[in-house]
Amino acid sequence: TQSTRPQRILGAVQRNATRGDPRSVVRAIDQYCRNQEWAMNVGDEKGCILDSVVSEVNPATVLELGTYCGYSTVRIASLLPPHAKLITLEFNPEFAVIARQVFAWAGLEDKIQLVEGASGDLIPKMKEQFGVETFDLVFLDHWKDRYLPDTKLMEECGLLRKGSVLLADNVICPGAPEYLEFVRSSPRYESQYFKSHLEYTKVEDGLEKSVFLG
Ligand SMILES: O=C(NCCCCc1cc2ccncc2s1)c1cc(-c2ccc(F)cc2)cc(O)c1O
Numbered sequence: 382t383q384s385t386r387p388q389r390i391l392g393a394v395q396r397n398a399t400r401g402d403p404r405s406v407v408r409a410i411d412q413y414c415r416n417q418e419w420a421m422n423v424g425d426e427k428g429c430i431l432d433s434v435v436s437e438v439n440p441a442t443v444l445e446l447g448t449y450c451g452y453s454t455v456r457i458a459s460l461l462p463p464h465a466k467l468i469t470l471e472f473n474p475e476f477a478v479i480a481r482q483v484f485a486w487a488g489l490e491d492k493i494q495l496v497e498g499a500s501g502d503l504i505p506k507m508k509e510q511f512g513v514e515t516f517d518l519v520f521l522d523h524w525k526d527r528y529l530p531d532t533k534l535m536e537e538c539g540l541l542r543k544g545s546v547l548l549a550d551n552v553i554c555p556g557a558p559e560y561l562e563f564v565r566s567s568p569r570y571e572s573q574y575f576k577s578h579l580e581y582t583k584v585e586d587g588l589e590k591s592v593f594l595g
């Protein structure tokens with residue numbers, strides 16, 4: 382039977398990356414998706430911006446919305462301090478199966494908790510079910526029309542504190558216009574745009590970093 386793109390990405394990791402070496406996993410996925418077939422990983426160019434924000438925030442608690450094959454999850458987890466906690470939400474069970482194997486290959490499964498389900502259902506359960514107080518960093522990379530409602534939901538659920546950082550992928554392509562308008566005009570956020578390109582292409586895209594002011 383025909384393999385899926387996530388299965389082929391996992392194959393590229395298992396063939397080309399070294400077990401327990403997260404950077405080699407990231408490199409193997411980037412080389413495959415740049416040379417063989419495009420996939421919606423944040424990619425190497427935007428990935429460097431993600432790395433710099435993670436290093437600057439040095440978060441103890443991270444929420445990622447949208448796991449896919451776990452490329453950005455591995456990038457983030459490889460930069461976290463020892464007892465930090467990364468929760469990543471994935472809606473598609475087939476993606477989740479692949480991502481868990483990518484985390485295992487990278488040797489990061491102890492730092493990452495993958496939860497399957499829709500962000501709108503899971504965010505209200507974060508405190509009681511996952512023992513989370515607030516998130517120091519949130520990486521938004523799921524359905525683009527959920528960025529704004531889920532940001533409002535995280536505020537309502539008390540999951541953001543003064544200084545929490547939201548980092549949103551794809552604010553230009555595919556685009557999240559309502560989200561951009563909100564974080565750039567709200568007095569409760571300090572926003573900054575990092576211009577880049579859509580993964581593995583020359584198309585413009587970028588990341589929006591927004592600090593919650595409380
Ligand atoms: O859709 C994208 N990403 C979200 C996938 C949706 C997965 C979800 C996870 C989850 C978890 C919890 N609740 C609900 C959800 S829904 C996406 C798309 C492109 C793109 C760009 C140009 C194209 F021509 C074609 C695709 C590029 C990207 O970097 C993306 O991130």
Ligand SMILES: [Mg+2]
Pocket residue numbers: 421422423522550551
């Ligand atoms: Mg994306």
